[in-house]
Amino acid sequence: MSEPRRRSGRALDGLGALVLGLAGASLVVMALIQAWQVFARYVLNDSPGWTEPLALLLMSVAVMFGAAIGVRRESHFAFQSLEHALPRAGQALLKTLSRLIAAAAGLGLMVLGGELMVDEWAVALPGAPLPSGLRFAGLCVGGALILIFALERLMTGDYVAADEGEH
Numbered sequence: 001m002s003e004p005r006r007r008s009g010r011a012l013d014g015l016g017a018l019v020l021g022l023a024g025a026s027l028v029v030m031a032l033i034q035a036w037q038v039f040a041r042y043v044l045n046d047s048p049g050w051t052e053p054l055a056l057l058l059m060s061v062a063v064m065f066g067a068a069i070g071v072r073r074e075s076h077f078a079f080q081s082l083e084h085a086l087p088r089a090g091q092a093l094l095k096t097l098s099r100l101i102a103a104a105a106g107l108g109l110m111v112l113g114g115e116l117m118v119d120e121w122a123v124a125l126p127g128a129p130l131p132s133g134l135r136f137a138g139l140c141v142g143g144a145l146i147l148i149f150a151l152e153r154l155m156t157g158d159y160v161a162a163d164e165g166e167h
Contacts, residue, residue: 012072012148012149012152015145015148016069016072016149019065019068019069019145020065020066020069022061022065023061023062023065023066023069024062026058026059026061026062026065027058027062029058030055030058030059030062033051033054033055033058034051034055036048036051037051037052037055049126049127049128050127050128050129052127053125053126053127053128053130053135054128054130056135057130057134057135057137057138060135060136060137060138060139060142061137061138061141061142062138063138063142064109064138064139064141064142064143064145064146065138065141065142065145067142067146068106068142068145068146068148068149069149071102071106071146071149071150071153072149072152072153072159073159074153074158074159076102082094083095095158096154099150099153099154100150100154102146102149102150102153103146103147103150103151103154105143105146106143106144106145106146106147106148106149106150107143107147108143109139109140109142109143109146110140110141110143110144110146110147111143112139112143113136113137113138113139113140113142113143114136114140116133116136116139116140117133117134117135117136117137117139117140118133119133120132120133120135120136121133
């Protein structure tokens with residue numbers, strides 16, 4: 001692997017680790033919020049209104065960030081029977097096509113999610129003192145991450161875990 005590719009790979013390894021950590025933290029915080037919701041409703045008999053919108057926001061972040069990591073590692077849902085049945089040239093063509101489709105999807109999610117986020121920003125989120133546009137932040141940022149990681153796959157080829165590439 002050339003030095004520029006190695007450097008960009010290391011930078012994106014750090015970004016990937018951060019994104020994976022944020023997705024995991026979102027899931028943990030979402031579970032804690034839901035636990036508080038159940039406790040407050042059934043023990044305190046005082047159900048807070050902010051828990052559901054915040055849990056949904058965190059779920060969006062977890063799902064979109066997890067999808068971005070799936071694109072980076074190419075561990076996302078795929079039908080690979082045709083790819084495996086083709087000769088190497090055909091496999092390379094299908095991988096490139098798949099990566100281009102992922103990049104286009106990421107771009108679309110980023111742009112359209114960003115438009116929704118901006119359009120809804122001035123509206124208050126029902127039940128929580130937050131802008132309603134935050135509901136689309138995971139979509140927008142997750143789309144950008146999908147785009148970045150799909151472009152990485154297009155430029156550097158198949159994913160190799162950091163510990164595997166050092167040997």
